[in-house]
Amino acid sequence: MNGIEVTPALWLLAFIPVLVLLVTFIGLRWGAPKAGAAAWFTALIIGWAGFGGDATLLATANAKGLSLALFVLTIIWSSVYLYNVADRLDAPRVIGTTMTRLVGDNLMQCLLIAWCFSGFVQGITGFGVPVAVTTPLLTAVGVPPIAAVVMTLVGHSWAVTFGSMGSSYYTIQLVTRLPEPLIGPWMAMFFALPTITCGFAVAHIQGGMPAVRRSLLPVLLTGSIMAALAWALAFAGAPQIASVFPGLVGCIVIWGITRLGLVKTEAGLAADGGESQVAPPGRLNFNLAFLPYYVLIGLSILSQVPALKDATRNLAWGLDFPALQTGLGYVVAAEKTYAKINLVSHPAPLIAGAALASFAVYAARGLWTKGLVGGAARVTIKQCVPTSVGIATTVMMALMMNDTGMTTTLAHGIARATGPLFPLLSPYIGVLGSFMTGSNTTSNVMFGALQMETAKGLAVSTVIISAAQSAGGSLGSIIAPAKVLVGAAVVGLSGREGDVMRQAVPYCLILVLLLGIQAWLFAYVFFRSLA
């Protein structure tokens, strides 16, 4: 395997940094900077002593990690600042109050915001923006901060592969070279289950099993409509909107179900809004409060216009990295403009543009108060410095693991050891990639070919295993530290990321297990003859 002979001892060695991160983060409840630092030192030592990475390779991996961290952190800093300004203008309360009026039931609000709206936002932008945008909206409708973060992480995860205008989907298609008319509809069909189970998971986070029972009709109906739409779009050759459109339609269906009174409401709460939850009117109306997000959605759509994309393709920043080799012979490919930050289509300039446009409107409306900009900036720095240290250390650790061959060793070990159970565990390899890098796309780049080759070796459908890889990567977003930190930062939970992770991990493992069972049944029972 690319120079490395995978042995059980080497596999265990490669697993130690991940174990250290999990134990310190979840078990010992260390904050992200401290847990990331412990895992960083572990990866550095094992990468050097066990996997033959020299100083140049390890330094290059760290520089790559910081390039990737910069990509994510610019999104976090800009979205946290935008939220802090909005918060000082009382916008979250106005949004929450309006949502409460429109969709009175808290369960339906959670489904609408965390499951459908976040899927819609993921469809347009991705890269952690849905988590940054929708988590504060959930706290605004009364969801406790930790539950709000977990809900968003779980709720948006069905939309990641076809999200960001289909970037992860196109990656798995390119890596596996499976024809688009074949993989597209199968991928969408494969996602029907997680689309629905993510809805039930959101309901469970909101109110446990009673909420799951209450959500049966809305989740099954909305989820089926969203899944059918995603399939139809993939079949029609438009996979790039197979998250955006279903997410948007899902919002409308949830609102419709509530208005028609098709769901049993919580005791003492009217279907069209509980009066006790309606806060007194402020200076902003809903449209003004939501203005930054309207502008962000508009700019995100605009940035995807092909002519504009082509014209601004070169307005980007990214570093080049050379090919390198470890002492064990593991070859790391060269990278051109790694973790490219496009100055027009990257989420940070879009968020900044949305903020500036909205601030101009607020100023023109006389809503601007003295000290607003500076005050929000001070709070943002206070919130984002710990998050930034946590992200930098964990991403550098992940890149050291990637470039010394540790991550590939882990994946090959799983693939080799599982045999006929491989389809069941195949999505977990996708999860591993997303966990390490925070990206479904990168997970598909790292493991798409490995999954494909393993499937061929076991005479299992490559289409199903490719879909399992990408779907696993999609659901892996739930526990990706980079995304957990984004969610924690926007609702002031810096230092309590471990609590978020502890609640998120079981949902991720269960949802991926269901996905694995589906993959196994598809591969060995229902579609044995599929290519």
Place this chain on the structure above:
Amino acid sequence: MNKRARLNVSFALIWVDFPVLYYAAVTARDPVLTAAALALMALAVLVALFT
């Protein structure tokens, strides 16, 4: 030094070291400078570990 100050120091060291790391390992390919830049990063991460 309190926890927040240590995090600020770690944050500053990490991002000051980023261009140094890149220059040393990729542009100059200088093994001594690369080892020094990596050691500085280890120091930055060590500060984060003791927060």
